[in-house]
C-alpha cells in the first residue's frame with residue numbers, strides 16, 4: 001500500500017435554534033462566523049472589529065488600507081447576495097461551504113453549513129423582531145463547547161484565498177454573483193472540515209407579529225406573500241424542483257498580513 005498521507009476528518013456539529021432564522025439573520029450569522037474563522041486561521045491580521053477601527057485612522061495610500069477595504073467590501077457583498085438568495089422564491093439553498101485554500105479543489109480547511117429547511121423571508125419579517133444577535137450568540141457559545149472546533153481553530157494557515165460556495169435548487173434566471181460550478185463536489189474529505197448543521201424545532205410557533213405590521217405598509221401583497229412564505233418550503237418538497245447544483249461566489253476573500261512599512 002502506498003501512503004495516503006495524513007488522514008483528515010470531518011467533525012459533525014449540530015446547532016439547534018429555538019426559532020426559525022430569517023434570510024438576513026442566517027446570512028449574518030454565517031458571515032460573522034466566517035469573520036471569526038478568518039481571524040483564528042490568521043487570514044486577517046486583526047479581528048474585523050479592530051480592523052474597522054484601524055481603517056478609520058490609516059491613510060488611503062497605506063497599503064493596509066486597500067487590503068482592509070477589499071476585505072470589508074467582499075464580506076458586505078457576500079452578506080447581501082446571500083441574504084437575497086435566501087429569500088428568493090423558488091431558490092432553495094441546502095448547503096454553504098467555506099473553503100480556505102489556493103483553489104476550491106485544494107482546501108486547507110473548510111466549513112460546511114447545512115441550512116434549516118425553513119428560512120423566513122426578511123422582506124416579510126422585520127429585523128428588530130428577528131435580530132441575528134441572539135442566534136449568533138447561541139451559535140458561538142455552542143461551538144466553543146466542541147473541543148474539535150477549538151482544536152481546528154488553533155492551527156493557523158498562511159494567508160490565502162477564502163471561497164464561499166452554495167448548493168441550491170434554483171429556477172430563477174442565473175445570478176451574476178453566484179456562478180454555476182457544474183460537476184463540482186466540495187473536496188471536504190481532503191482537508192480538515194467542520195460540518196455544522198443549523199436546525200430548529202419542527203414544531204414552529206411564530207411568536208412574532210411581523211405579519212400585522214408589514215400588512216399596514218404593504219396591504220395588497222402581504223397576505224398572499226405571507227401565506228406563500230410560510231408554505232413555500234413545504235410545497236417545494238412536493239412540486240418539481242430544479243436540481244441541486246453548486247454555485248461559487250464571484251467575490252473571494254484575500255488573506256493578508258499587516259504591513260508595518
Ligand SMILES: [Zn+2]
Nearest residue numbers: 125126208210
Ligand atoms: Zn416575524
